[in-house]
Amino acid sequence: MAAGISFGGLGNGIDFGQVVDQLVKIQRLPIDKLVQTQTALKSKLTDYGVLGTKLLSLQGAADALRLATTFDRSSASVGDPTVLIASASSTAAAGTYTVNVTKLAQAHQITNKAAKAVAAPTTDIVSGASATFTFRVGSGADQTVTLGATATLEDLKAAINDLGAGVSASVLNTGTDAAPAYRLVLTATSTGASNAVTIVTDTTDLDFLNASGTGGTDVLQAAQDAEVVLGDPSQNPVTLTRSSNTITDAIPGVTLTLIKTTGTNTVTLSISRDTAAVKANIKALLDAYNDIVKFINERSTYDVTAQTGGLFFKEGTPKTVLSRLRRALSDEVSGLSIYTATGQIGFKTERDGTMSLDDAKLDSALSEQYSAVKALFINQASTTGVAQRITEAVDALDDVVAGALTLRKQSLTDQIDDLAKEIARKEEALAAYEARLRAQYAALDALLSQLQGQLSFLRSRTGLVQERQL
Template sequence: MTSIGSSIATIIGGGSGIDTGALVTQLVNATRAPREQAITSKQSLNSTRVSALASATSSLATFSTALTEAMQNANLAGQPVSNDPTIVALSTLPGGKPQGLPAQIEVQQLAAAQVLESVNLPARTDPVGLGTLTLTTASGAKTITIDGTNNSLDGLAAAINGANAGVTASVAVDNRGARLIIKGASGATNSFTLTKELTDTADTNLSRFTFDGTTGGMTRQQSALDSIIKIDGIEYRNNTNTVDTALPYVRIDLNKAAPGTLVTLATNEPTSTVKDLVTEFVSAYNTLRTALNAATAPGTDTKSAGALAGDSGVRDMLRKLSALSTTSLAASGTYRSLSDIGVKTNQDGTLSLDTTRLDAAVAADPSGVAQMLNPSVSTASTPGIAKVVADLKTSVEASGGSIAASKSKYDKLAADYAKQMEKLNEDMTDYEDQLSKVYSAMGTKLAALKATQSYLTQQIDVWTGGSSKN
């Protein structure tokens, strides 16, 4: 609108003594300033609340994630160990806490695979004979055919492997020559035979590579055996040297047979304690709660209110956080909530820990307390503290949740304030146009008046001059 102001100044000029362009600008600014300040103050406050809400949500998410990771990494039950790993080694299986320990184990026999060895031939490419052999394993019988395309130790080994019967054939070569080696899977049920029909008219040389379970052209260098162990006097037989069904959530690796030797299986000291875990939880929670308390603090004579004072979404979050100490974490047992082991909610919402009470609970039922805090499998009735906090976070952030509702409210306010500012800009443009028209009309009238004044002055001067001559 500068051009309009300039035109006014041109019409009136300096003769009127009024800078109408500046006057219009001053009037518009004077009208605009209080209204604009009111809107920008609301926008600034709303932006502060949006930022504070995002910070509160992020802090809760960080707390939940850190708690989940701490629980996943916590080893409250210790690890299963053996006092002689050269005989037996132990490890934990996923899905639960090792059970059945301590125990005594005796490794009477290791599982083994049947191994056959053939006679030596001068070279691995030497012919083995034409015809067919029958490979019989636990999975059934397979026909092994040797013809002009594969008549060698390498060809025979490839034909056996190609049958996919659960055995592996290879050719061993040393300074004595080359020979066929066949190895099956471990376990007594995985023995196998490689036979040639007595009525078969094929090359008799193939008989060098037969074994009927007792005798044949090949020599059995190792028999198929089950592992045999005794745990606390109870015998277990398996077809491998890895036993994962004898003790719940414990993997037993058998490294050496030692009949008559008892090996102790037990649990070592946990790498983290329940007390450490609860103390860390209370400290992290209080850091979160103190920040939220500051953000929601009401204003007083000496300090201004927190950015989220009165926000219903954060109030709901605080209410749910305050209930953590009494929330049920286990469906049964003496200890079912944090309050049962000495965690109390203070008046300001922070937590305090009675370490004497916690120590007594751990001493009385260490497994029960650990299971309550960090169950092997989280369920609806035994969720564990990490799951409860994660569910709390999900509930307030979900669509329709309290935090989501607050965010939606602030987003709507931001959009409304933007529209108010846009409307103010339009109103002030119209107001400036209106003032410019008023002062333009005023300038026209003033110009006419000044022209009349000038004419009258000239006439008076003429009249006055004429009287003096007479």
């Protein structure tokens, strides 16, 4: 209701407020229709956004099959997984190895002699005005800590750790609760013989270099390389030494993580092609494709009873999407000799447009003609495989300039914006119309009020004349 305008309710049988409301309601019908159209377009735009996300998921599934390095899958198995763990990349060649883990890599760990232990971590370990503690790791640079006159064992530990120089310092009580004996433990942060810790200078009371004759160093753990023997011990095996228990450069494409030694025993390491993983990736591609088909089908239906179509009913873009993806997945790949189309390895198009997979047929193809299946999907110099075609199809649909999906989404956005402007303009016009109506009916209400007063006056005068005549 327009501000400052009200109706008197004069008992004339007409509620002008309701009259105005009804007239405005009728005038609002075109706006309501525009709002409904705008809401439908927003829902359609949202679903196109979801479709775009599903296309990216399909492209992601295709990427797992598009290149030789992503298509191939290898698996590694170890006869005794408590000895070592193995993982294989796509570049690993199939093979079986006999492995004997004779040594594990260890980090060098040393401590000062028990004779130089102190009663508490806060015990002063500097006898003079200052002290110097210098060490190095392997062939690295010397690392020096300078301590003041009142420095403690805890201070030295903290100063070494603050250097971040390849050594971790800790304090260890090698005594008892009643008679504690705290010693400094230095542990190399990297394993291997080349990472041994050497004390260069020690003028603290810990006396790592035994200047007093009662000090020195205890080795808690030797700096040691891992040692692995590959091959039958009775033949001519190869011995490998590495500074780490994780070995990545012995067998190409295989990572070995050593856990424990085998003594005189051996374990078997087997590297094989993982066709199950390849099949899973192929099925993931098919699932992503079917997800798109079902999504579009559900929105392209027509309800005969309600005479309404889904959000994609009569939309050309979803049909374009399905057509391009179907061709990418089903058309023959030129330049191949054994398998030239996915239908030959078990793909089948169903009546609703989705694709099913004959598992037995795919299993047989992967087992007997693995390279031919691989050639069908991957991108090569002379052929564009199925996975590459899908990637290119999605890129074309999503192209920022000419992509069918991009253009349709932009068109919907423009229509929604235009409708918003039209609705705002009509709302403004309707507000002005309502204001005029209320002003006009307010004037009419006032006029009727005036006429009602005049009529009452005339009736009263007529009654007075009649009384006088009597």
